[in-house]
Amino acid sequence: MPTADHIPAPLPAALPAGADATLLIVDDDGPLRNRLSRAMERRGFAVTAVESVREGLAAARGTPPAYAIIDLRLADGSGLDVVGALRDARPDARIVMLTGYGNIATAVAAVKAGAIDYLPKPADADAITAALLDHADALPPPPENPMSADRVRWEHIQRVYEQCDRNVSETARRLRMHRRTLQRILAKHAPRG
The missing domain is CATH 3.40.50.2300 (Response regulator)
Structure with a gap:
């Protein structure tokens, strides 16, 4: 994956001449x-x-x-x-x-x-x-390496868990998930991708 300081030729977009940069x-x-x-x-x-x-x-x-x-x-x-x-x-x-x-x-x-x-x-x-x-209203191109469905699910569960102040019971209730199932998910590392 390119790094932040990768310089392509040509640039994908350019600042308008005389624009506030x-x-x-x-x-x-x-x-x-x-x-x-x-x-x-x-x-x-x-x-x-x-x-x-x-x-x-x-x-x-x-x-x-x-x-x-x-x-x-x-x-x-x-x-x-x-x-x-x-x-x-x-x-x-x-x-x-x-x-x-x-x-x-x-x-x-x-x-x-x-x-x-x-x-x-x-x-x-x-x-x-x-x-x-880009000032166009067109949709951006799809990502080169999108997150896997497992990773998206894991990220969502982690976010709800954080929003519930790391309360397992409240998170399980909001996700409509059994508490022990949630505990097993939280104990695992994030899926790759």
């Missing part, structure tokens, strides 16, 4: 944030990269960028807070959410908060650039 990256994964910053700068963006919700909120409210790449889960809170603040400060901002915890509920929450797209990690710079710059 300011880009805010909010991600608490330092190496990923640095690689992505360099890759996006090579594509013509003027990058501001921060690692926390607090710094993201300050950047969004101080000088709202035209574009943003925001991680969903940050050490000090949810990236959705930054999306909302940026949407309030600059309604025309194009925002892409990134997450390692992809599921339908968080994708819907990201879009409702104002993100234009939602990409699972690891996302390469080409896919992110295309999402930021």
Whole structure:
């Protein structure tokens, strides 16, 4: 799989000439944030990269960028807070959410908060650039390596479990699943793919 600093020829999308190229990256994964910053700068963006919700909120409210790449889960809170603040400060901002915890509920929450797209990690710079710059209403191409059905199911169960404050009984009730079945699933490692 290509890395964030992979540079193709030609680029999949280009910044419009004379357009505001300011880009805010909010991600608490330092190496990923640095690689992505360099890759996006090579594509013509003027990058501001921060690692926390607090710094993201300050950047969004101080000088709202035209574009943003925001991680969903940050050490000090949810990236959705930054999306909302940026949407309030600059309604025309194009925002892409990134997450390692992809599921339908968080994708819907990201879009409702104002993100234009939602990409699972690891996302390469080409896919992110295309999402930021693509103004067409067409559906994106299917992913190269989509999650398996077992992995999607596991991710959904994990998300509901987290939303129920790691309460097995409440999670089992909401999933309409026997408690012991749920306990066995939770004890296993995530399926590959």
